Amino acid sequence: MAGDNPPPEPSLPLALARAARRRCPRCGGGGLFRRWIEMADDCPTCKLHFERVAGYWLGAIAVNFTATAAAFLVLLVGWTVLAWPDVPWTWLLVVGVAVTIAAPIAFHPYSRLLWVALERRFSAHPHRGA
Ligand SMILES: [Zn+2]
Numbered sequence: 852m853a854g855d856n857p858p859p860e861p862s863l864p865l866a867l868a869r870a871a872r873r874r875c876p877r878c879g880g881g882g883l884f885r886r887w888i889e890m891a892d893d894c895p896t897c898k899l900h901f902e903r904v905a906g907y908w909l910g911a912i913a914v915n916f917t918a919t920a921a922a923f924l925v926l927l928v929g930w931t932v933l934a935w936p937d938v939p940w941t942w943l944l945v946v947g948v949a950v951t952i953a954a955p956i957a958f959h960p961y962s963r964l965l966w967v968a969l970e971r972r973f974s975a976h977p978h979r980g981a
Pocket residue numbers: 875876877878879880894895896897898899
């Protein structure tokens with residue numbers, strides 16, 4: 852549940868900037884993650900409850916998948932272009948697999964908070980603003 856006196860909704864750029872620093876998109880408060888993967892249910896500062904409906908984090912998974920796919924495409928296209936015509940396909944495969952395993956883990960907290968920022972900005976749900 853939201854706090855008694857929630858802060859005003861920030862602009863989308865400010866909310867995204869806060870999310871990119873692993874801070875609450877609504878208030879900018881920190882301490883949202885106990886570990887890299889384990890996120891608090893509520894913001895310790897403004898008491899925003901993040902998972903407001905079942906399945907809420909599906910959007911964060913989509914954000915994370917998009918970032919991972921982008922990282923893989925940059926690697927694939929960049930390496931291929933730079934090394935052409937002698938592309939080391941075996942190394943590209945090994946590094947590509949490593950990137951597609953590591954990127955979702957590395958991007959996990961950011962994908963969640965970016966999703967919170969985007970969802971709060973674009974949702975027509977009456978929850979918005981609370
Ligand atoms: Zn907050």
